[in-house]
Amino acid sequence: MLGILKRDPIERLRKALGKDKVKTSLVERKLYSYDATPIPVERSVPRAVIFPETKEDVRRIVEICYEENVPMFPRGAGSGLTGGAVPTEEKGVVISFERMTRFEVDVDNATAVVEPGVITYEFQNYVEKLGLFYPPDPSSYKYSTIGGNIAENAGGPRCLKYGVTREYVLGITAVIKEGNVLKTGNPILKDVAGYDLTKFFVGSEGTLGLLTEAILKLIPKPQARATALAIFDDLRKVGEAVTKIMTSGVFPSALEFMDREAIRAVEDYKPVGLPREAEALLLIEVDGTETSVREQIGQVKDLLEGMNVKVDVSENEAEAERIWTARKNLGPALGNLRSGKINEDIVFPRTYLSEALPELREIAKKYDLLMAVFGHIGDGNLHVNLLYDKRNREEEERAERAVDEVFELALRYQGSITGEHGVGLTKKKFLKWQFGEEGYELLKGIKLLFDPKNLFNPGKVVEV
Numbered sequence: 001m002l003g004i005l006k007r008d009p010i011e012r013l014r015k016a017l018g019k020d021k022v023k024t025s026l027v028e029r030k031l032y033s034y035d036a037t038p039i040p041v042e043r044s045v046p047r048a049v050i051f052p053e054t055k056e057d058v059r060r061i062v063e064i065c066y067e068e069n070v071p072m073f074p075r076g077a078g079s080g081l082t083g084g085a086v087p088t089e090e091k092g093v094v095i096s097f098e099r100m101t102r103f104e105v106d107v108d109n110a111t112a113v114v115e116p117g118v119i120t121y122e123f124q125n126y127v128e129k130l131g132l133f134y135p136p137d138p139s140s141y142k143y144s145t146i147g148g149n150i151a152e153n154a155g156g157p158r159c160l161k162y163g164v165t166r167e168y169v170l171g172i173t174a175v176i177k178e179g180n181v182l183k184t185g186n187p188i189l190k191d192v193a194g195y196d197l198t199k200f201f202v203g204s205e206g207t208l209g210l211l212t213e214a215i216l217k218l219i220p221k222p223q224a225r226a227t228a229l230a231i232f233d234d235l236r237k238v239g240e241a242v243t244k245i246m247t248s249g250v251f252p253s254a255l256e257f258m259d260r261e262a263i264r265a266v267e268d269y270k271p272v273g274l275p276r277e278a279e280a281l282l283l284i285e286v287d288g289t290e291t292s293v294r295e296q297i298g299q300v301k302d303l304l305e306g307m308n309v310k311v312d313v314s315e316n317e318a319e320a321e322r323i324w325t326a327r328k329n330l331g332p333a334l335g336n337l338r339s340g341k342i343n344e345d346i347v348f349p350r351t352y353l354s355e356a357l358p359e360l361r362e363i364a365k366k367y368d369l370l371m372a373v374f375g376h377i378g379d380g381n382l383h384v385n386l387l388y389d390k391r392n393r394e395e396e397e398r399a400e401r402a403v404d405e406v407f408e409l410a411l412r413y414q415g416s417i418t419g420e421h422g423v424g425l426t427k428k429k430f431l432k433w434q435f436g437e438e439g440y441e442l443l444k445g446i447k448l449l450f451d452p453k454n455l456f457n458p459g460k461v462v463e464v
């Protein structure tokens with residue numbers, strides 16, 4: 001008789017974890033059924049939202065969900081832009097890591113052990129007070145989490161010099177199939193033992209298992225920085241200038257780009273005095289000691305002025321901050337232009353930028369769309385924003401077709417379909433284009449090795 005009684009996985013989870021960690025009200029389930037992805041994606045209201053507080057909680061969750069065939073959708077702050085944290089099956093549960101926020105810093109080893117729910121900004125502030133530095137700086141750093149950053153291999157402006165999240169993950173602890181605990185790495189900088197299981201998890205978007213802890217590398221905090229603003233009246237010159245800066249011996253800590261539409265959007269939103277008539281601008285930041293930053297920024301200025309480009313060097317921190325605010329305001333500023341926005345983050349090898357930038361404009365012209373391009377041009381990573389009216393289905397379809405061409409362009413120039421935002425739901429089709437059949441089959445095999453039942457974030461990144 002007992003054998004035919006149906007077990008309720010949610011009841012089992014409640015019993016194992018306690019009521020307070022398993023929420024099933026419609027409000028909570030709906031609240032956790034979306035992320036920051038700006039376009040409509042496939043989405044379901046999950047049957048529960050679970051809030052683990054310890055590693056053991058996570059282990060129990062996976063053990064039960066694996067036995068009961070319940071899909072698990074891990075979530076950090078929900079700031080992802082490709083639908084990574086969005087639940088897509090009604091029988092699934094969202095696992096929110098917001099209560100796992102402990103971390104410990106080992107100053108002498110310059111490492112830290114961090115739980116996934118720690119807010120990146122809070123961690124960075126803390127280590128900087130100790131004279132240390134954790135560079136990965138996605139624009140969402142004030143609210144996104146270390147777990148989400150690792151799962152997406154997040155990056156930002158200063159990743160040009162310091163590298164993306166991947167460079168700072170020395171080890172992870174994760175719960176994989178059946179509730180097995182996998183621990184990789186140690187607080188050491190050199191380790192070439194075996195396949196690099198740690199890096200499998202960086203950028204895995206929650207599809208291989210649930211991260212419960214990471215060992216992060218820290219570096220010394222730079223003492224000073226200086227910022228210059230370069231104004232261009234010819235888009236083609238930008239690529240040339242980027243190559244010249246990057247081969248000059250100066251290694252900028254950030255090298256950011258804004259095109260004409262991006263400049264105008266910011267000036268319409270919260271003016272900071274950028275020239276509306278310019279074709280493009282570069283924001284160049286260098287860091288190091290007080291003396292070295294003065295020398296480096298002087299070198300960059302001379303180099304650009306030699307190309308007849310107008311350059312302003314910020315006199316002080318407040319002025320530099322004002323210009324950086326313009327860059328940081330781009331998200332909301334573009335949101336003001338049209339009700340719909342497809343924000344892609346493609347990558348080109350730097351040497352192709354001079355050709356690729358005008359070609360992007362051609363795509364916008366072909367589909368009669370407003371396009372704004374900005375991004376981390378130093379590492380070739382551009383955010384291409386296609387703007388449209390959400391109520392106009394025909395225009396929306398044009399934007400979708402234009403996106404296909406944008407990705408084709410990136411791949412034609414030996415680039416990538418994503419430099420930061422990941423694949424999630426929205427770029428699955430394009431991942432196949434990038435990897436080809438052989439590579440895609442291997443991706444599927446790796447996924448199934450960690451998750452043979454396809455219960456960790458199913459339907460994201462690779463289709464198995």
Ligand SMILES: Cc1cc2nc3c(=O)[nH]c(=O)nc-3n(C[C@H](O)[C@H](O)[C@H](O)COP(=O)(O)OP(=O)(O)OC[C@H]3O[C@@H](n4cnc5c(N)ncnc54)[C@H](O)[C@@H]3O)c2cc1C
Nearest residue numbers: 076077078079080084138139140145148151155206211420
């Ligand atoms: C305004 C804005 C600006 C942004 N700027 C940048 C930028 O400059 N650079 C950049 O890289 N990104 C940027 N993003 C995208 C986003 O913030 C990043 O992808 C970020 O890393 C997501 O972190 P999160 O904590 O919000 O994770 P979520 O969005 O909640 O989740 C992201 C992915 O991580 C998985 N995940 C979360 N926690 C775990 C865990 N513990 N175990 C396993 N999987 C987990 C989720 O399933 C999902 O697949 C921006 C987003 C916004 C809204």
